[in-house]
Amino acid sequence: MDGSVRLTEIMDRDLKTKHGLSVSEYEILVRLSEAPERRLRMAELAENASQSRSRLSHTCSRLESKGLVKRDSCPNDKRGVFAHLTDEGFATLERAARDHVETVREFFIDAIEPEDLEAVGRAFSIVLKRLGPTN
């Protein structure tokens, strides 16, 4: 646990100093970029990014005021809200991802024996499944 905490700390600082993004903001941009039409309902996004809805709301407000994300209401379900990635958001993500991937390699992927890496993947997938949906 200690190792993984320290690792995210590194990632966080790296992203923040180079691109002004926290890991959780980055996470959100990634999920959006992978979604069809680069947009997702808030609830779904919260689920994907393992964040509470409240937290997502706040974080999205920040991202919106940075111009990286835009929210508009969903026509079908009047309660619903779509968050979608702006072009600027996508561009920022692309830049950030390049550095981020490199950092991940340096401190994680390349540091570990390949078979141990696979084991880590298996292990935490199971944990995730065991824990079920967020909240």
Add this chain to the structure above:
Amino acid sequence: MDGSVRLTEIMDRDLKTKHGLSVSEYEILVRLSEAPERRLRMAELAENASQSRSRLSHTCSRLESKGLVKRDSCPNDKRGVFAHLTDEGFATLERAARDHVETVREFFIDAIEPEDLEAVGRAFSIVLKRLGPTN
């Protein structure tokens, strides 16, 4: 990473609802309880618990006001401060640890194949070594 985030989230909520402690507070109590005479210099404690000094200061203030930790100055080095675990702190830790260990088993240890668990240990030890001391 996602799995490990979700895992600490569970630990956190578990500790908080049952014992009123956050994971980082718990962490601090653990390190102190393991130290000789149940006390450590602030800097050393920060290092052990992978926290910034500033954060430790604030957290210690909270723990102190709860009566679980006490700080007093170090005779050798007048800049220095010792944090030590009070009896009440130790008692609280003992209670918390019982539940905590069980939660860890349930969602982590028992969920994972033993050899994968070993791999996880190896992997993150290396990460930790690679990252070096905090900050």
Add this chain to the structure above:
DNA sequence: CCGCACTAGTTGAATCTTCAACATATGATC
């Protein structure tokens, strides 16, 4: 078509963390 339980998302206050600035002390060097 009314009532009611439930879901979506936001808000604000309380809490926690980060960051930079600070006060103080140490110790090496000249």
Add this chain to the structure above:
DNA sequence: GATCATATGTTGAAGATTCAACTAGTGCGG
């Protein structure tokens, strides 16, 4: 033994997260 670079720890403000309360909309059952 004065000076300067460095280490220790705290502080307060700014930023992020959590928690509980809230608004609004959905949709089922009668």
